[in-house]
Amino acid sequence: xxxxxxIRFMSRQEVLGYVLLAVILLAIIPLSLDVFRLxxxxxxxxxxxxxxxxxxxxxxxxxxxxxxxxxxxxxxYCMAMFLKLEASDPESTKxxxxxxxxxxxxxxxxxxLPWWWEPFRQLPFALSAIVLLPTLFAFIIGVAMFKLxxxxxxxxxxxxxxxxxxxxxxxxxxxxxxxxxGITDLRTLLGWDIRSDSAKVILYxxxxxxxxxxxxxxxxxxxxxxxxxxxxxxxxxxxxxxSGYDVANFKIFxxxxxxxxxxxxxxxxxxxxxFMSPSFVGIVPSIEMVIYCAVxxxxxxxxxxxxxxxxxxxxxxxxxxxxxxxxxxxxxxxxAVVMAFPNGLASLFKRYIEPKxxxxxxxxxxxxxxxxxxxxxxxxxxxxxxxEEKNRxxxxxxxxxxxxxxxxxxxxxxxxxxxxxD
Amino acid sequence: xxxxxxxxxxxxxxxxxxxxxxxxxxxxxxxxxxxEIRVIIGPNGAGKTTVLxxxxxxxxATSGSIKFRGEELTRMKEHQIVHHxxxxxxxxxxIYDDLSVFENLEISYPxxxxxxxxxxxxxxxxxxxxxxxxxxxxxxxxxxxxxxxLLSHGQKQWLEIGMLLIQKPDLLMLDExxxxxxxxxxxxxxxxxxxITQGRSVIVIEHDMQFVExxxxxxxxxxxxxxxxxxxxxxxxxxxxxxxxYLGH
Amino acid sequence: xxEEYSMAELTDILFMQGFAGLILFSVLVLMALGLAIIFGQMxxxxxAHGEFMILGAYTTYLTSHIFETYLxxxxxxxxxxxxxxAFLVCFALGVLVEWGMIRFLFKRPLDTLLATWGLSLILQxxxxxxxxxxxxxxxxxxxMMGSYxxxxxxxxxxxxxxxMVLTLxxxxxxxxxxxxxxxxxxxxxxxxxxxxxxxVGIDTGKVDRYTFGIGCGIAGIAGSAFTMIGSTGPTxxxxxxxxxxxxxxxxxxxxxIGTIASAFTISQSQSTLEFFLSGSxxxxxxxxxxxxxxxxxxxxxxxxxxxx
Numbered sequence: 012x013x014x015x016x017x018i019r020f021m022s023r024q025e026v027l028g029y030v031l032l033a034v035i036l037l038a039i040i041p042l043s044l045d046v047f048r049l050x051x052x053x054x055x056x057x058x059x060x061x062x063x064x065x066x067x068x069x070x071x072x073x074x075x076x077x078x079x080x081x082x083x084x085x086x087x088y089c090m091a092m093f094l095k096l097e098a099s100d101p102e103s104t105k106x107x108x109x110x111x112x113x114x115x116x117x118x119x120x121x122x123x124l125p126w127w128w129e130p131f132r133q134l135p136f137a138l139s140a141i142v143l144l145p146t147l148f149a150f151i152i153g154v155a156m157f158k159l160x161x162x163x164x165x166x167x168x169x170x171x172x173x174x175x176x177x178x179x180x181x182x183x184x185x186x187x188x189x190x191x192x193g194i195t196d197l198r199t200l201l202g203w204d205i206r207s208d209s210a211k212v213i214l215y216x217x218x219x220x221x222x223x224x225x226x227x228x229x230x231x232x233x234x235x236x237x238x239x240x241x242x243x244x245x246x247x248x249x250x251x252x253x254s255g256y257d258v259a260n261f262k263i264f265x266x267x268x269x270x271x272x273x274x275x276x277x278x279x280x281x282x283x284x285x286f287m288s289p290s291f292v293g294i295v296p297s298i299e300m301v302i303y304c305a306v307x308x309x310x311x312x313x314x315x316x317x318x319x320x321x322x323x324x325x326x327x328x329x330x331x332x333x334x335x336x337x338x339x340x341x342x343x344x345x346x347a348v349v350m351a352f353p354n355g356l357a358s359l360f361k362r363y364i365e366p367k368x369x370x371x372x373x374x375x376x377x378x379x380x381x382x383x384x385x386x387x388x389x390x391x392x393x394x395x396x397x398x399e400e401k402n403r404x405x406x407x408x409x410x411x412x413x414x415x416x417x418x419x420x421x422x423x424x425x426x427x428x429x430x431x432x433d
Numbered sequence: 434x435x436x437x438x439x440x441x442x443x444x445x446x447x448x449x450x451x452x453x454x455x456x457x458x459x460x461x462x463x464x465x466x467x468x469e470i471r472v473i474i475g476p477n478g479a480g481k482t483t484v485l486x487x488x489x490x491x492x493x494a495t496s497g498s499i500k501f502r503g504e505e506l507t508r509m510k511e512h513q514i515v516h517h518x519x520x521x522x523x524x525x526x527x528i529y530d531d532l533s534v535f536e537n538l539e540i541s542y543p544x545x546x547x548x549x550x551x552x553x554x555x556x557x558x559x560x561x562x563x564x565x566x567x568x569x570x571x572x573x574x575x576x577x578x579x580x581x582x583l584l585s586h587g588q589k590q591w592l593e594i595g596m597l598l599i600q601k602p603d604l605l606m607l608d609e610x611x612x613x614x615x616x617x618x619x620x621x622x623x624x625x626x627x628x629i630t631q632g633r634s635v636i637v638i639e640h641d642m643q644f645v646e647x648x649x650x651x652x653x654x655x656x657x658x659x660x661x662x663x664x665x666x667x668x669x670x671x672x673x674x675x676x677x678x679y680l681g682h
Numbered sequence: 683x684x685e686e687y688s689m690a691e692l693t694d695i696l697f698m699q700g701f702a703g704l705i706l707f708s709v710l711v712l713m714a715l716g717l718a719i720i721f722g723q724m725x726x727x728x729x730a731h732g733e734f735m736i737l738g739a740y741t742t743y744l745t746s747h748i749f750e751t752y753l754x755x756x757x758x759x760x761x762x763x764x765x766x767x768a769f770l771v772c773f774a775l776g777v778l779v780e781w782g783m784i785r786f787l788f789k790r791p792l793d794t795l796l797a798t799w800g801l802s803l804i805l806q807x808x809x810x811x812x813x814x815x816x817x818x819x820x821x822x823x824x825x826m827m828g829s830y831x832x833x834x835x836x837x838x839x840x841x842x843x844x845x846m847v848l849t850l851x852x853x854x855x856x857x858x859x860x861x862x863x864x865x866x867x868x869x870x871x872x873x874x875x876x877x878x879x880x881x882v883g884i885d886t887g888k889v890d891r892y893t894f895g896i897g898c899g900i901a902g903i904a905g906s907a908f909t910m911i912g913s914t915g916p917t918x919x920x921x922x923x924x925x926x927x928x929x930x931x932x933x934x935x936x937x938x939i940g941t942i943a944s945a946f947t948i949s950q951s952q953s954t955l956e957f958f959l960s961g962s963x964x965x966x967x968x969x970x971x972x973x974x975x976x977x978x979x980x981x982x983x984x985x986x987x988x989x990x
Binding site for chain 3: 069168175294343
């Protein structure tokens with residue numbers, strides 16, 4: 012039973028899961044696809060940042076944000092502003108009536124670069140703005156909402172309204188933001204042509220690496236007590252409060268983190284796709300990003316990546332062949348994932364594929380994994396160890412938060428309804 | 434009583450809360466001594482649970498004061514009140530079904546309660562020993578790895594009491610701790626309470642009169658948001674006003 | 683921004699804008715009433731509510747076509763038939779959706795939100811397939827066209843007045859249904875204590891189903907009204923959905939008066955601001971103010987303080 016005192020950063024299955032994802036993203040996909048398709052996958056992966064943030068925020072924290080596109084967009088716009096300024100040097104914009112400012116400003120009769128664009132000439136500023144600005148924005152929203160205990164559906168609706176406001180604002184202020192077309196025609200990053208094939212391959216790897224860093228960071232959070240507090244908070248917010256935690260701070264933290272992930276994704280999007288527009292900010296894209304997370308399994312970090320890839324791949328296939336069917340499929344996906352597979356691909360994998368995998372996968376045989384697991388139980392007797400072995404099998408689900416969520420609603424109902432006498 | 438104000442662990446004075454004009458608690462005052470077990474009884478809707486809600490900060494008082502060791506609680510947030518040493522158990526067992534018994538207790542362990550504290554929190558020997566120690570007190574030493582959702586109703590009640598104990602509160606507030614328990618479980622719970630109340634003050638809300646007699650030092654009877662009677666169980670039982678509104682039927 | 687207008691002009695502007703606001707107010711109220719009933723009763727946010735409204739609008743459009751082609755003599759009265767049909771069609775679809783989807787998602791409000799969003803996508807594509815992507819408009823009967831000149835400078839369109847009267851009528855109908863009928867008593871009983879309502883013999887499942895249906899039906903009537911002031915396209919409903927949510931939340935989910943008051947505030951401030959600012963900025967500012975107030979008072983304007 013010492014196992015619990017030795018909670019591990021990753022279970023054996025998780026290590027294998029990460030290795031598999033690394034092989035797929037870093038070897039199989041780049042080796043088997045041409046640059047165009049690779050760039051497309053790279054674009055999908057930028058949404059995976061958002062989905063990953065939603066796993067933490069919605070799956071673990073129980074906070075459904077329908078405005079993640081806002082943060083994705085803010086990150087993307089910060090990157091785009093830097094790239095646009097670099098592309099708008101006086102030499103290449105000399106045909107404009109005011110050379111040296113972005114072309115869309117010139118078209119809108121703006122004759123001077125707005126003051127808040129000025130600092131985006133510096134890459135370090137732009138990079139820190141990508142991370143900090145959306146996080147700060149999320150912090151402000153989070154403080155205002157969570158300190159006043161706004162949650163659930165109300166929070167979802169308000170974040171949605173914020174997404175709507177943001178889109179209207181960007182489109183309305185086209186002289187400063189590029190309007191409905193967004194910021195387009197981005198060319199170089201510090202003189203490096205981001206539109207070349209080699210740049211696209213390199214950016215794909217950068218994007219994958221950044222995604223892995225975010226994944227590991229999320230894994231770390233889940234492994235620490237913070238992760239368990241999030242789960243606890245989702246189920247019994249009052250109890251957490253009366254165990255002496257300031258629940259609002261935890262919600263603010265996880266919301267900010269998810270905003271930061273989204274913003275990094277947005278910046279990677281701008282770099283790889285070469286533009287940013289309000290069509291990634293509003294209500295529709297924001298809620299679409301939720302479905303990526305839901306398809307993967309709202310409690311599964313790795314699932315978020317697979318879910319994003321799968322949905323986007325399907326979207327591309329559908330829009331290439333039967334564009335009119337795509338919305339039907341998407342709508343059906345929303346309904347199916349909520350009604351039939353609330354824990355998405357991850358739960359299907361657990362139920363149907365995992366049991367069929369050989370024993371080395373789960374490490375149940377007395378192999379290397381098992382002995383690592385019991386390092387600090389050396390003083391236990393052999394007889395007790397056998398008992399532990401049994402206990403560990405029984406308690407297996409709890410060491411794997413993915414499955415834990417599944418049992419919440421139904422078992423809770425059953426137990427309370429059946430046993431409670433008062 | 435010649436005790437000064439500061440000698441009370443808890444001093445509730447003139448406490449009132451109204452919900453859209455309805456006064457659930459109306460000008461209520463009572464005092465709890467160091468080490469005392471106080472039981473609050475009263476008919477349904479008398480405002481018992483609301484009093485606990487007010488003390489632990491779940492409901493904001495309309496007026497009046499609640500002083501805990503001389504510090505005003507009415508202006509504090511729930512978690513700050515917990516940090517000052519007040520623990521609260523809810524009427525329905527309120528535990529984390531998705532986490533194991535061990536993790537339930539661990540979360541309640543009073544360390545690493547800030548966001549970054551919880552990120553840096555390490556499950557060291559001290560924590561493990563304390564959790565195992567508490568688990569033994571609440572009869573759950575063999576269920577530490579079980580998901581808490583799979584415990585029986587009585588065990589869930591104990592687990593929640595355990596989660597309070599591990600916080601080491603000076604004032605423990607229990608809302609119907611034996612509701613829904615079997616007779617055997619009730620007896621065990623009474624023992625448990627008598628054991629854990631050493632060195633701390635306890636406020637209990639309970640309907641089970643036998644149980645109240647077993648544990649109470651003093652009893653406060655509430656009716657329509659006010660104190661109807663207060664004193665030893667013996668005195669309260671023979672108070673004609675109490676008999677009329679509560680014990681009589 | 684006021685200097686360039688004289689006082690009299692300013693009054694007229696405010697009045698005209700106020701009237702334009704009243705039409706927006708009418709549509710918002712009708713949309714929000716349906717949503718508020720559903721949300722108040724079941725805690726469900728129906729993301730497909732806008733699509734139900736559009737279904738009502740398309741029903742009206744079809745009815746107007748049928749009357750125009752087959753019953754031109756009765757064309758003057760088609761609108762009333764269309765409204766009844768819009769209600770019935772949306773009611774039926776609403777009941778079907780509740781039966782096939784919502785009831786399985788009981789107590790999972792966030793999941794319901796996503797599922798109804800999926801439904802809205804399907805409906806949008808369905809409209810696009812059936813009616814085409816282009817927006818359609820209805821022909822108004824003669825008597826609804828034109829406007830009524832109140833003073834020399836103030837003219838109010840007749841269809842606007844009609845929509846407002848209709849709203850008033852529907853709103854009082856809902857009020858009587860909810861607060862003066864046995865049905866309303868049952869609904870309120872379920873809202874306040876579901877297990878208890880079930881225990882005293884109220885079929886809570888049925889109450890849910892019809893409540894959802896009625897909410898959707900009212901959205902259908904809102905769609906009918908909508909055809910008079912705008913043209914109908916597959917995604918027109920989406921434009922209104924955020925505003926409607928805000929109306930409901932802003933008003934306090936379970937208060938009819940709150941819903942009406944908040945629809946009034948939101949539509950009036952938007953249309954008044956619209957005259958002085960660009961339409962998009964007016965909307966941004968209105969939404970920001972509402973979100974700001976909601977952050978300060980999350981329970982809405984007219985919520986009861988209740989004992990937990």
